[in-house]
Amino acid sequence: MKLNDLLEKNIVRLAPMAGVSNAPFRTICLDNGSGFVTTEEIDSISLVYNKSERTRLITAFSEYENPIAMQLLGCDSESLTESSKILQDLGASIIDINMGCPVPKITKKGKGAALMKDITQTAKLIKSIRNITKIPLTVKIRSGWDENNINAVEFSKMLESEGVDGITVHPRSRAQRYEGNSKWSIIKEVVDSIKIPVTGNGDVKSYDDAKRMIEFTKCKSVMIGRGAIGNPWVFNKSLEELSYEEKELFKKKTIINHLRQIKNYFPKKNLDIQIKKNLSYYAKGFYNSRELRQKIFRSSDPIENVIELFFKLFDRNVEKNKLEKISV
Ligand SMILES: Cc1cc2nc3c(=O)[nH]c(=O)nc-3n(C[C@H](O)[C@H](O)[C@H](O)COP(=O)(O)O)c2cc1C
Structure with a gap:
């Protein structure tokens, strides 16, 4: 199925959140009307080389979760291509690559938001994943590494030219982590500069916020993270009645x-x-x-x-x- 068709279902959907967006919570969010869900990040090296109980648990999903995006966290071509194949075989509908994680122990290894630092190198990485991925391939990014290196637009253009099908933008820099406000204007700049669908993310706490984000940025859809924790009915429009x-x-x-x-x-x-x-x-x-x-x-x-x-x-x-x- 094409990414655009998958995005049509609902304008809002659950964001990937480590330790939160597990199968039980994803199911509850789907019950409440979330668009297709995304797994929490799955470390590509653990998936390929270390078949632990935890890896088995975070890659598990039910038939109800169809379609499902499965998110990979990694930085080397070998484990990312191999793990994309594994997830495809497991039945993933979309492979999503995490290029936004700001946690120092992750970025120190060159994973997550660290991949936004070297566009040329990351382009090669994406090319290798694209070559073996038959299903839609998406990437989740931040606005950039820090306030002096805001490169979401340039980075998104590279992703589009390497054949990525869609991009999610959380417009805070890696240095900001979760502080300050997310700058929705950066989502708008990305939308205006590429043709593939953009999902906006950041500080959306209600359905009305999501509509405001779409109106302002013209993004195709919206991901809700923290606003859904302990609040899965945020996706449920009929509750208002x-x-x-x-x-x-x-x-x-x-x-x-x-x-x-x-x-x-x-x-x-x-x-x-x-x-x-x-x-x-x-x-x-x-x-x-x-x-x-x-x-x-x-x-x-x-x-x-x-x-x-x-x-x-x-x-x-x-x-x-x-x-x-x-x-x-
Ligand atoms: C507890 C927690 C875990 C997260 N884990 C992930 C993750 O595994 N993959 C990812 O791409 N983003 C992760 N994020 C970032 C969220 O997906 C989202 O981009 C961020 O929280 C901003 O959106 P919000 O304002 O709606 O929360 C995480 C965020 C939180 C709060």
């Missing part, structure tokens, strides 16, 4: 379903930590949320008791909000 009670009931059912997905996916040894982590994300907007999230996270009670506590707090929060609405 529900009453407060209906909305909260919907959220409760979604969380229960997410927990079910987590229990089916993670090995027993990771279960408790995954459940606590996600419940504390969902408790983000609760009254006294800081305290409650710590309570959930640090609890040494059996996990079923922690889940029970969470839903008690959930119900209490709904009641408090209702009372507040009445008194206004």
Whole structure:
């Protein structure tokens, strides 16, 4: 299938996030209307040479996740081409290459955003991946290495000329990491300078933000990252039509379903930590949320008791909000 057809489905979709965009969360976001999902980054060397339990887990996806983009993190042609083949054989619909990760332990090895530093070298790398990849190939980039080296436009032109099918732009530099605001004007500059579809990303917290980003930049679609954590219904347009009670009931059912997905996916040894982590994300907007999230996270009670506590707090929060609405 062509990338443009895959992008038509929905203007917003879940961003790849290590430790977050795993199969259970991707499933919940799809249930809520996200466009096609992307796996968290998969290290190309680990995938080719080290068939660990973790690699098996992060490359696993269900039939429901169709189409699926699978993201690779790497910097050498040998492991990136070999791992692209492996992912293609596993059933990936799109191969996405991470050229935006700002984490020093990654960039020190020449991976992630470090690939934006040397356009000529990265062009050779992309050529080798393009040669063996039959499915759509996309790349996720930042605005550049640092404020003195903003090269998203030049870099995107190179990617287009090497046959990449689409680009996602998170318009912060590697040096900015997640600080400051993302500069949507850079997404617009990229859109104006290439013909392949551009996905905009950065600081989108709602469907309306996504529409604003598209209007301003003319990008084809939008990825939401942090705005979806503990908030997978950000993709769900129909929620607006529900009453407060209906909305909260919907959220409760979604969380229960997410927990079910987590229990089916993670090995027993990771279960408790995954459940606590996600419940504390969902408790983000609760009254006294800081305290409650710590309570959930640090609890040494059996996990079923922690889940029970969470839903008690959930119900209490709904009641408090209702009372507040009445008194206004
Ligand atoms: C916890 C976390 C993990 C991330 N992991 C990845 C990753 O594996 N691959 C990637 O391309 N970007 C990753 N990102 C970056 C996001 O995909 C996204 O570009 C960034 O968060 C900006 O979008 P947002 O403002 O919607 O969050 C990660 C971000 C966060 C917060």
